[in-house]
Amino acid sequence: xxxxxxxxxxxxxxxxxxxxxxxxxxxxxxxxxxxxxxxxxxxxxxxxxxxxxxxxxxxxxxxxxxxxxxxxxxxxxxxxxxxxxxxxxxxxxxxxxxxxxxxxxxxxxxxxxxxxxxxxxxxxxxxxxxxxxxxxxxxxxxxxxxxxxxxxxxxxxxxxxxxxxxxxxxxxxxxxxxxxxxxxxxxxxxxxxxxxxxxxxxxxxxxxxxxxxxxx
Amino acid sequence: xxxxxxxxxxxxxxxxxxxxxxxxxxxxxxxxxxxxxxxxxxxxxxxxxxxxxxxxxxxxxxxxxxxxxxxxxx
Numbered sequence: 001x002x003x004x005x006x007x008x009x010x011x012x013x014x015x016x017x018x019x020x021x022x023x024x025x026x027x028x029x030x031x032x033x034x035x036x037x038x039x040x041x042x043x044x045x046x047x048x049x050x051x052x053x054x055x056x057x058x059x060x061x062x063x064x065x066x067x068x069x070x071x072x073x074x075x076x077x078x079x080x081x082x083x084x085x086x087x088x089x090x091x092x093x094x095x096x097x098x099x100x101x102x103x104x105x106x107x108x109x110x111x112x113x114x115x116x117x118x119x120x121x122x123x124x125x126x127x128x129x130x131x132x133x134x135x136x137x138x139x140x141x142x143x144x145x146x147x148x149x150x151x152x153x154x155x156x157x158x159x160x161x162x163x164x165x166x167x168x169x170x171x172x173x174x175x176x177x178x179x180x181x182x183x184x185x186x187x188x189x190x191x192x193x194x195x196x197x198x199x200x201x202x203x204x205x206x207x208x209x210x211x212x213x214x215x216x
Numbered sequence: 217x218x219x220x221x222x223x224x225x226x227x228x229x230x231x232x233x234x235x236x237x238x239x240x241x242x243x244x245x246x247x248x249x250x251x252x253x254x255x256x257x258x259x260x261x262x263x264x265x266x267x268x269x270x271x272x273x274x275x276x277x278x279x280x281x282x283x284x285x286x287x288x289x290x
Contacts, residue, residue, distance in 0.1 A: 015270065107228045156289055159285045159287055161224075164225060171223055176284070178267050178268035179267070184287075187288065
């Protein structure tokens with residue numbers, strides 16, 4: 001009998017799920033910065049043409065001002081839609097039943113400290129400090145608030161089983177995140193990156209304290 | 217007392233419990249652990265510093281080992 005096996009015997013290197021996205025470069029500080037700038041540039045490229053066209057039409061032919069207003073509405077709506085997609089990663093999913101939900105909640109409570117438990121009770125979200133920033137974990141996604149609190153990254157990522165209670169879904173993400181934060185961000189799909197205030201407006205009111213706590 | 221726990225549709229299931237003076241219980245836990253790995257679960261042991269470790273062998277002295285499903289980008 002192998003009674004002498006030490007804690008953490010035969011640890012693996014990072015998350016095995018990274019093999020499923022082997023073509024992706026592993027996320028690090030620099031790649032996050034690059035990704036954020038690229039996201040902003042893309043958003044600007046999508047909106048500025050609408051603004052320029054609206055101004056040009058208004059100046060050249062004032063009768064087309066109604067069209068200019070429609071174009072400006074487009075320019076406003078595009079970043080809003082992106083932010084809404086980001087907020088969507090934290091939306092609660094379907095509940096599976098009171099008993100399993102309670103049992104899952106007990107285990108999740110064992111994995112986090114008292115402050116995180118209170119925040120989860122109020123928002124349904126779990127906060128976890130990492131090296132890349134502070135993570136807000138939901139049932140089917142996670143938001144990374146960078147250390148300077150000037151940018152958030154919203155990721156779609158979830159456990160492969162669909163019949164899990166809400167707290168179990170969060171526990172899956174929490175455990176994977178604690179194994180390897182960079183692998184976690186690599187496996188997840190980026191849904192939005194931008195200023196925290198953009199995301200905040202699109203979050204459910206009861207979830208906003210989690211974003212505020214992550215930015216503190 | 218160490219525990220082997222599986223995250224599943226019931227909330228969670230304790231598959232095995234063992235302690236230093238129960239070698240037979242640990243053997244049962246090892247069998248259960250390997251069976252769940254074969255079913256596609258991943259084993260996670262928590263570390264004292266708050267991080268966690270992906271494991272393929274059941275550590276005898278880990279207080280809690282949790283089995284989870286794979287995650288994927290949505």
